Amino acid sequence: MISSATPARPRARLAAALVLAAALHGPAAHAQQTPSPANSANPASPAARAPLTLAQAIALALEHNPDSLTRDSQVREAESARAGARGGLGPKVQADASAQQWTSPYAIAFGGAAFVVREAFTWTASVSAVQPLTGLFGIYDQYKVQDLGVDVASLQRATTRRDVALAVVEAYYRLLEAQRLAEVADASVAQLEAEGAQARSLLANGVIGKNDLLRAQLALASARQRSIQAHGDIELARGRLTVTIGVRDSDGLEPVPFTGEPPPAKEPTLEAAESRAIAQRLELRELDRRIEQAGRSVSYARTKLLPQVSAVGNYTHTEGSPFQQVDAAYAGVIATWDVWDWGTTTSGIDEAQSRLRQARIARAKAEDQVRLEARQAFVAAATAREALTVARAAVSQAEENYRIVNKKFENAAATSFDVVDAEGLLTQARGQVETALYDLLIAQAALDRATGAPLF
Numbered sequence: 001m002i003s004s005a006t007p008a009r010p011r012a013r014l015a016a017a018l019v020l021a022a023a024l025h026g027p028a029a030h031a032q033q034t035p036s037p038a039n040s041a042n043p044a045s046p047a048a049r050a051p052l053t054l055a056q057a058i059a060l061a062l063e064h065n066p067d068s069l070t071r072d073s074q075v076r077e078a079e080s081a082r083a084g085a086r087g088g089l090g091p092k093v094q095a096d097a098s099a100q101q102w103t104s105p106y107a108i109a110f111g112g113a114a115f116v117v118r119e120a121f122t123w124t125a126s127v128s129a130v131q132p133l134t135g136l137f138g139i140y141d142q143y144k145v146q147d148l149g150v151d152v153a154s155l156q157r158a159t160t161r162r163d164v165a166l167a168v169v170e171a172y173y174r175l176l177e178a179q180r181l182a183e184v185a186d187a188s189v190a191q192l193e194a195e196g197a198q199a200r201s202l203l204a205n206g207v208i209g210k211n212d213l214l215r216a217q218l219a220l221a222s223a224r225q226r227s228i229q230a231h232g233d234i235e236l237a238r239g240r241l242t243v244t245i246g247v248r249d250s251d252g253l254e255p256v257p258f259t260g261e262p263p264p265a266k267e268p269t270l271e272a273a274e275s276r277a278i279a280q281r282l283e284l285r286e287l288d289r290r291i292e293q294a295g296r297s298v299s300y301a302r303t304k305l306l307p308q309v310s311a312v313g314n315y316t317h318t319e320g321s322p323f324q325q326v327d328a329a330y331a332g333v334i335a336t337w338d339v340w341d342w343g344t345t346t347s348g349i350d351e352a353q354s355r356l357r358q359a360r361i362a363r364a365k366a367e368d369q370v371r372l373e374a375r376q377a378f379v380a381a382a383t384a385r386e387a388l389t390v391a392r393a394a395v396s397q398a399e400e401n402y403r404i405v406n407k408k409f410e411n412a413a414a415t416s417f418d419v420v421d422a423e424g425l426l427t428q429a430r431g432q433v434e435t436a437l438y439d440l441l442i443a444q445a446a447l448d449r450a451t452g453a454p455l456f
Helices: 008-025 054-064 066-087 135-204 210-245 270-280 282-303 344-410 416-451
Strands: 092-101 106-110 113-118 121-132 308-319 327-336
Touching: 054 066, 054 135, 054 210, 066 135, 121 135, 135 210, 135 282, 135 308, 135 344, 135 416, 210 416, 270 344, 270 416, 282 344, 344 416
Parallel strands: none
Antiparallel strands: 092 121, 106 113, 121 308, 308 327
């Protein structure tokens, strides 16, 4: 556990970053949250950490989570590949130069005179430009493949950002759940301490036996152990949230307590959830782009059947060779055609068509998987909502049962075993309410993820 005595300067910087994230990303997506009064009660306690809303936690994760950063890099990579493919549409300009220092000039004797064919020092410089003509069809197909690749990378990034957001939602709520369960455990300790004091008083008055007091003391010791474990679970949950966000220092990661009621169900029926998932899931849009990519790859493979015709122009300047033109230029056309390549081109077309069929099959399979995930998430959210209703009713019943048993104990009509059992049932019921509440909040976020609804 990181001490709250950490120097104020790093903490101030983190608090400033959290405030900036809140301004950029707005309120929490899933619940209205308000800071707990305990956060300002004691600046030296862990509760004095700067409150971190769910929206701020998601914003920090999108900035620092390694998976999110990797996707950002992949988008930039795809954009660079697209720019490179676009460059192939224009002419290629090439400059060449050469210089030679010979041992002596070269001359030919003719008619009693010497004609210098080459001087001792010669040099040549040229500039040429080549513009593909028929090759533009294939280059454009390659460009479209890379352009669709940018769309694919962007959709993958958006999908990863949603996955990261869901992971933050789960880690954030699990930390709140751990804190609430620790409070339930502490309340159990306080309750059993009061029962122990009452048992000692009753024993002194001869109302109960010593075994009743011992039973109460054993229950108190067990409750204290559960409290210790519950507080340890808080630090483990805080560590998981820290890792999920992608920061190393957990100081300042204090979630805002959840208040109010869970949000209502967004999907009225299972069919509506499945339909929304098919319409909004980014994974299906990504596969649609991959199908378009595969189609363009087929078109590119077919362009290799055409002759490659290019326009070419050249300018050359030569010095030191009297028998060569000093300045020369030309323009023309170059054509090449692989008339027979033993099936290499046609095999490439078949290969591209096979990839296209595979992409279409993957799209159909993914649609079925999306429907299944939406169904599972819908059922999980509905089940969690019903479980919360049942758990809340059980708390009321456990509280009434504890009150009745405690009254009987005061009147020597029940033993300490009955009181301890009743208190244990009450503590269990309270813990189940907290678990059911945060299970519902997480299940609702998972349903949003499964149906393609925004999480941030």
